[in-house]
Structures are given as structure tokens and as C-alpha cells.
Amino acid sequence: MIKNFLNWIKAINIKDIYSFRNQVPIKEVNYAGIDDISKKEDYRIAISQNGKFIVTFDTANLRIKILENKDHRPFTSSKKEVNSNDNNKYCGLDNLDELDDIGQTITYFKINNDFMIEKFYKEEYKPSLCKVDSSDSDIINASDFEWSIDISNMQEINDGESFILIAISHINVNMDMRRTENKKIDNKKHDYKKENLNKIRFKCSSLSEKYELKDEGNKPDEACDIAINMKPRPTNKISEIKKGIAIYRFDLKKNQNGKESYDFNTVTCHYSNQISGICRFIDDSSKDDSKSLNDSRIKRFIILNFRGIYNFEFDDHFDSFNLNEKFEYPTNIRRELDIWYTDNCMKRLLSCIYDKYFFVPQYKNDVLLLKVYDLAKMELETTIKKSKNKNYFTLNSNDNAFSFSRLQLCFTRGNNTIRLYYIKNGLEVALKSFKEIERIYLLEFIENDEKLLIIGKGPKKEGLIFAIWDLYNTGKVELIEIDDFPTIIIENFGTHLARASGNILHIGNNGKVSSVLKKIEKELKMKKENEKKVDKEKMDKVANSIIKLLGKKPDGKPDESHNIHYNEKHMNFKPIVSEKEPWMLGDYDRHSYCLYYHNQKGAEVETLQLIVGRSTVQIWHQIQDSSRNKDELPNNGEPFLEYIWTNRIPINQEREETKLRIKDFKYGSNVGLHEKLDDFHLKVYWYERKDNKENSKRKSMQKKKSMK
Structure with a gap:
């Protein structure tokens, strides 16, 4: 008996043991049928760095949807250049009467408390709205946990593979977003363990037909039963969700049928319960390379929390993610977090992040220093120095609003004055105050960085004021007021509003994604039409009185x-x-x-x-x-x-x-x-006579012809 056992051990190949240890668990998940919402929806939205893809997340019901932005406005090197994706290009003012819902679903799925995918939904599936209130047992203190979500650009590999990555973090505020027990961070000690994230692969059963992004004629199929090849789990409760992060890699294949559509049948999930924080994919696109204006590779995946910036290493195919390094915050940010933030510092950190930049205003001896760090290179990009009076520094740091173009940085302290600087050398190129605006909430470069969108609050009216500043052609500022735009967005800019590369999107309480720029353009078009009508009436009145x-x-x-x-x-x-x-x-x-x-x-x-x-x-x-x-x-x-x-x-x-x-x-x-x-x-x-010499020449030619 013992001899047979030893012979069996010898027969095992060492390579097989290694393969077994590295084998990825596979779970098969089918498409779900009817699945009503049990809790009141609470949505988040994020947009890829190039503005082409969107992810929405109902944090109450743990439903995630990946969409393609049908109102995508890519950066082009010239106004005549057209987006290569004819089915998804920005169509301008002539097509403003199209549907407001600009998100086209690529995939829709639900996760459980452990970040595992529980079920998929068909792309056109629309769950009924919640009709019951959440019970007290299903709700935890909102200040104890936060959510963070991000989506990458499309990652195309040389061998024809394409991926989109979604990152989610359930943040334990007490552990990862505040100073506890009056202890300061000791940068000399490692507070993390270098390790690979856990990995599991979900294989979704293919549907009987393909759902094309631009083919809106397909009718919804009949509901199918849920078939999940995994052990049953207890009923989802928000209070049971652990802290942690999850990165979902969707293997996509673009259909070669003349229409823009994507198929996928495999999702790989990398997850960990050891860390949480603000998750960000950092792309390293070259601002000078016209070919990479809208397509770029992921340079880093990082997590930001109270203790610092954690970097995750990954391979070319995103088959593994390894927590391998921690970067410290700039000195003044570290000092500010240690002294002031005994409560949640998430809002403060979010106020420093835009695109691949980490923006740090610093005030010392009535001097303003604006430091810009490149998160892709993890180094200081530029420093802007500006003297200012003391009253300039009285506002809260969270009130800062800023945006980056490919050449410039615009910045405001939240008041009604905007400054423009060149990123390369830090020189101030423009300063403008807006008397119609009392406080500025958001800035974004739009239309190939030639204009600046400003969202703010007026001195008297309660609603939002939108201003478009033409930076190069006329310097003119157009003011727009949108009556039906939700003013509550002021309170949740970081959750219900997403912006990147001149694309600004808003998600409503019903999960519908709309384009802020499209709303503004519609209002602007109506305003100009009304002005033309009024001007015509005035001109007709004046003409009749001449x-x-x-x-x-x-x-x-x-x-x-x-x-x-x-x-x-x-x-x-x-x-x-x-x-x-x-x-x-x-x-x-x-x-x-x-x-x-x-x-x-x-x-x-x-x-x-x-x-x-x-x-x-x-x-x-x-x-x-x-x-x-x-x-x-x-x-x-x-x-x-x-x-x-x-x-x-x-x-x-x-x-x-x-x-x-x-x-x-x-x-x-x-x-x-x-x-x-x-x-x-x-x-x-007026009329002009032809030259007499030309006339006489013609007459002489006619004489010669007649003599012949």
C-alpha cells in the first residue's frame, strides 16, 4: 500500500504541480431574467480618460453597466478632421434633437458582497424602479463606507485582443480615509504587503443572437432563467459588504460586420480585501502625438487613501495585478491630512485629481504655489508661483476648481475669477472675472481645448449658470441658464457627474446618462433662434417706421x-x-x-x-x-x-x-x-465698363475676319 502511494507521488510531474497552483478558478454565469430592484437606487458614474466609455454603478443594488458614449467628442488636430468611428462621432448642432440618453450598453451585470459576478443582464434589460423602502438592517452609516469606481480606455493588444477594465473599491473610511488614534503616518515603515491580487474568471454563456450597439431595431427577447454555477450565498445586505477592491477585465471582440459592436464571453476579476481607496487608471498618452490623442495604454493602476498612493504592477494582458510600491503625498498634503482630517479625507483627495495629474495648491507667506504632479511618471510636472493678498487664501481647499488642456491649466479658488497658465513653463496667460457668477463649481476645456466651460452659481438666482468662454477667436462669453437642470448636482459633483477630455456626463436618480454639453447646446440653439426671432420682429417694426x-x-x-x-x-x-x-x-x-x-x-x-x-x-x-x-x-x-x-x-x-x-x-x-x-x-x-482697348481689339479682329 505504502509502496503504491510512493510510486504515485513519483509519477506526478513538477510542472503539473506548478500549473495546478496557478490555475484560475472559472465560474459560469448565465444571463438573468426578471430581477426587480429591492433597494432605492444610488448611482455613481465614471468615464474613461478619452471620454469614449462609461461605467455606472448602482451601489445599493450592486449593479454595474458598461456603456459606449454616443456623444463622444474626441480631440482632433483640426476642425475638418472627423472621428474614424462614423457611427459614434459627434454630429454637431444639427442633430441635437436626438434622444437625450447617450449611453449605449455594452454589458450589464450584478455583483455580490464579495465582488463576485452573480448574474448578467441582456443589454436592453431595464429593471423596474424600487417600490419599497430599504429597511434599517440593510443600511449602514453613510460615513463609515464610501464607493469609488473607474473605467479604462479600450486596451488593444498587438495580437488583436481588446480589453476594458473596471475598478471598484468599497472604502472603509475609518480604516483608510482618516487619521485614527491621533497617530501620524510613519513613511519609514511599510504599511502594506507586496502580493498578487486574487483572481477568478467568469465565463458567461453566449446569447442566441448578437446585440449590436447601433442596431436599435432589435426587440427584447423573452426572459430566461438564472443559471449560476456556484454555491448559494446569503441575501445581499449592504452591511455585509467588506472593504476591498476589484478589477474586472472584460475580453472584448469587435465584430467585423460593418457596425460598431462588441462581443465578450469572459471576465477576469482580480480582488483583495486588504486595501481600499480611490481607484484610478492612469493612461500615458503623448500630448504631442496626434495618433495617440484618443487612444493610449494604461501606465498605472493606483489606489489613493489617507496613507498614500499605492501602485499595482500588471503584465501586458492584465492577467495579474501586484501591489508592489507605495508613493508618498507631497509634504504639504501629508501635513494637511495629518493635522486636519480626523474625518473623511476622500473629498479632499478627489479635489486634487484630474486626468493623469495630481494638483496641489500651496499657500505660504501670501504666495500661491500651484504644483502639478504627473501620476504616470510620478514626478513633478510644473510649479506655478503667484503672489496674492491674504483674502485670497480664506476659502476651503475643497472649493478649488481646475482643468487641464493639452497646453494649459485653468484654476479658480471657487470664487468668480479664473487664471490660465501654460503647463510647460508656468506662465500666466490670462486672467478673467465673471461678474454674472458668484461661485464657480467646475471648469472644463471643450471643443478641441478652444473654449472653456464654466459651471457656477449666480449672485441672486438659485439655479446653475453655464458660461462658455471662447479663448482664442473672440474672447466672448456666452451665458446659458437651463431651467430643468438638477441643482442638486452641486452636492454630488463627484458621484453624479463625470468629465474627461471635453466630455461631461451626468447620471440621474433613475440611472439615465445624459450629456451636459448636449443640454447646453440645445439651450444655446433655442436661445439663438429666439434672438433671431426678436431681432427680426424689431427690424420689421423699424422698417415699417422708416x-x-x-x-x-x-x-x-x-x-x-x-x-x-x-x-x-x-x-x-x-x-x-x-x-x-x-x-x-x-x-x-x-x-x-x-x-x-x-x-x-x-x-x-x-x-x-x-x-x-x-x-x-x-x-x-x-x-x-x-x-x-x-x-x-x-x-x-x-x-x-x-x-x-x-x-x-x-x-x-x-x-x-x-x-x-x-x-x-x-x-x-x-x-x-x-x-x-x-x-x-x-x-x-454697380456696373463697370470693359476696357476700351479690349473693345477696339475685338473690333479690329472682326474687321480682319470680314475682309477674308
């Missing part, structure tokens, strides 16, 4: 060659010039229009007159004031030329047939930059 009279000659007789036009509000207008083309020897047609006339209490009279002559358009200006000396008035109170335009017709062609002819003249409203000056639209045309 009065036309004949001018007068020096002897007081009517001048039939001089037509005078003005509207009813300028009844006392009198032309200040009559003939201003001295090269014209005879009589010729002129048309004068009153652009502005103001008589202030009978003393100061200011007049602007436009006159169209034989070959020029001129604007004349006169200011008269009987209470002042002529020396104090422009041009001694006489008319002076403000503007002249000529058609540059040759003098040898100057005659009645080639005169300027008015095709259209319209008065407009006086709303805008020049409130006292009426807007106007003037369109003129």
Missing part, C-alpha cells in the same frame, strides 16, 4: 437727387452733409440715412449720418453744443468724416451708368456693443 423725404438745396428748394431716410424716433434729424464727392462736377443721386441723433435738453446735439454717393459710402459725425466753446468740440463743432468706402472704379468710367446702386438697406436693433447706435445692413452694387 420715413423718406427729399433734401433741400441751399436756396431752400427740394433736392430731388438727395433722398433722406430715418425712422420715427429721429423725427428732428437734419442732414449734416449733402454733397461730399468734390470730384463730381454735376448733379448726382445721393441717399442719406440717420444712424444716430440725440438732442440733450436742447444744448448738445450729436448726429451720425451715412451717405451713399456716386462711388463712395461715407459716415459723417457731428457734435454741437451751444453751452460750450467751439474749441472744446470735435472739429470745432463741424461735421467730420468717420468712415469712407469706395468701389475704386476707374475715373474714366465715372458716369451715371456706373453709379452705386442700393440693393438693400435695413435698420436693426440697437442691442449689443453700441447701444446708442442703430445697427444697419447695407448692400450696394
